[in-house]
Amino acid sequence: MALYTENEARLVRMFAPRSLAVGHYRSDTGDGLPLHLEIIEQHPYTTELRITYAIVDPVTGEPDPSAHLRLYHDTRQLEATNCYVGRRWQDVIGMFPPPALLIGHRLRMNTFLGKWLEYLAERGHGAATLRRLDENSSTLCETA
Numbered sequence: 329m330a331l332y333t334e335n336e337a338r339l340v341r342m343f344a345p346r347s348l349a350v351g352h353y354r355s356d357t358g359d360g361l362p363l364h365l366e367i368i369e370q371h372p373y374t375t376e377l378r379i380t381y382a383i384v385d386p387v388t389g390e391p392d393p394s395a396h397l398r399l400y401h402d403t404r405q406l407e408a409t410n411c412y413v414g415r416r417w418q419d420v421i422g423m424f425p426p427p428a429l430l431i432g433h434r435l436r437m438n439t440f441l442g443k444w445l446e447y448l449a450e451r452g453h454g455a456a457t458l459r460r461l462d463e464n465s466s467t468l469c470e471t472a
Contacts, residue, residue, distance in 0.1 A: 342455070363379060373402050376396075379394065
């Protein structure tokens with residue numbers, strides 16, 4: 329569980345997602361790889377979100393890499409519930425994996441998430457580079 333706590337600290341330090349409204353955001357540090365952050369739902373004890381680059385896998389049409397995340401406010405933990413890094417989870421572990429294989433896969437997803445969050449922080453992503461995207465277009469609008 330230390331990994332989940334470390335990931336929560338990294339994400340909260342970078343973007344403070346609990347303070348963001350539901351919607352799409354973009355963080356651009358000028359390195360040619362803008363990060364897209366989507367706040368899917370805000371609940372009293374959790375936030376559902378997704379982070380990705382605007383790179384699309386030519387085979388599946390899915391953003392690659394991307395991670396669906398669940399932020400637990402009360403326990404201060406961040407869990408990667410699904411990651412797409414070149415392949416879907418079903419292609420990696422099958423539709424009905426044994427419990428040990430599933431737990432190992434979840435550990436790898438959350439380890440990947442930790443490394444990705446570290447990389448994003450090193451590249452300068454954060455609240456200062458985050459802009460809300462207009463719902464009706466791909467233009468940026470300032471966050472409050």
